[in-house]
Amino acid sequence: MERSDEKGNLAQVRHVVLVLSGKGGVGKSTLTTELALALRHAGKKVGILDVDLCGPSIPRMLCVGRQDVHQCDAGWVPVYTDAQKSLALMSIGFLLENPDDAVVWRGPKKTALIGQFVSDVAWGELDFLLVDTPPGTSDEHLAVVENLRKHKVDGAILVTTPQAVSTGDVRREITFCKKTGLRILGIVENMSGFVCPHCSECSNIFSKGGGEELAKLSGSPFLGCIPLDPQLSTSVEEGKDFIQAFPESATFSAISHIAQAVLANIAAA
């Protein structure tokens, strides 16, 4: 019998998408989570690989707390959020004895674990594997790209907030993508305006329009804007499914639009 891992544990993963940003705190993990939920609601089988080793947010966002990670013949079994196994996760968060334990590792050790995460998780059959990353252009990013070389990566979504301080870092991430041959599926502008729930006045707390300008400047597709939304913040805090809870919201509409745009860009390749 031919071993399925002869082509690697990613052999039955149809699409791999990285979620990147040069900047921290712009909503990479939030977007990864919401995209995964949107794709799942559209009937897709989705996996999330969380390679933020120092600050793993994905377990909390999907309300998957302390979980043991089991081994099988092909490697590590991912943690599933539901009995139907429609959403699979792997994060260092599951490997820590105590969730408050700091992972104080230098680059080489992080690189080694990420190599294992990419090759040794038995994802099985997935429509999409989303890879959530920490900010920057360093060990984790190089490790992910190098380990994924054997497998076709559809591309990367870059997340920014509207401010110049954020787009300034994301410009460098765009350079990283170009240098490593990673296709840019598009740019998302997150935290794009806040509508006061009391009077409906819109305040551009983190400025406005920077993401769209960056897309034009770099010749990348602009996928859309997501507003600041305390209901989204609370949902990811509490590990609740925002897509299910607030389907009428402007934020849901924005996320759906972005998910559709990503699917269209992947199909167009």
Add this chain to the structure above:
Amino acid sequence: MADVPSDAPEHCPGTSSVEAGKTSACQGCPNQRICASGAARTPDPAIEEIKQKMASVKHKILVLSGKGGVGKSTFSAQLVYGLASDTSTEVALLDVDICGPSIPKMMGLEGEQVVDYSLCSLFQYVEDNLAVMSIGFLLSSPDDAVIWRGPKKNGMIKQFLRDVDWGELDYLIVDTPPGTSDEHLSVVQYLSGAGVDGAIIITTPQELSLQDVRKEIGFCRKVKLPIIGVVENMSGFVCPKCKNTSQIFPPTTGGAEKMCSDMQLPLLGQVPLDPRIGKSCDEGRSFLSLEAESPAAAAFSSIIQSEFMCNQTVL
């Protein structure tokens, strides 16, 4: 021996690591036996050299957070603007976020002419008594990316600390990237001889931020770095039209106040969201000066005044 010798394999943990000679990457390395015996783990001479260089720097403070995007650089910038408002106080801001150097833009120094590629060029002056150092000044284009692995970042940080004439300084503030990795370990290691007064930890009210910040606090305790206190940033937003407050980043688990109470740390202050903060940072201007009457500026000033400018400072 160099921390990563030239004949080391690709994932060498570093000769001064506790895992030197013991990781799977060490198999077959010519230095494996020496490393495994612990003989290579001698203190880096740079630590003593940095101690000498820093002898004229009175106070060294790190600004940390486990979480990205909480306002470390924003706080660092306002802190040095605030400290330097007293023209007799000599202040320097060192930006060790090698991959995402925001400080040049925030301090109005983006696009500053680099005279040559020596380390002296990395010092740029905002005022006579306020200097800034960042790898950002070496990047000739805003699109230039610093795609470096840990050992190379560590080498740059060592050079920043050892090979620069810091001169007489009252305060050296070190702005860091998020996380608990190479940059943080290197700064703490290389300043271990010179001594760091402590760290200010920045968070936002959400549990997603606090869960990373607790790890940073754990890191500080592990490396015996004193914690001056915690600042909660983005703490509520007052609508400019109707004046109602919204918690955009809700403190679902009690915010920094509860975390500080649980972990017995001082909460230095809470700074509200204000669109003018981001605008000032984008324009490279001092929010403290421009919007001195705003609640956010008052919050920043109160933190700076109470922690740094009173005689009973914890430093």
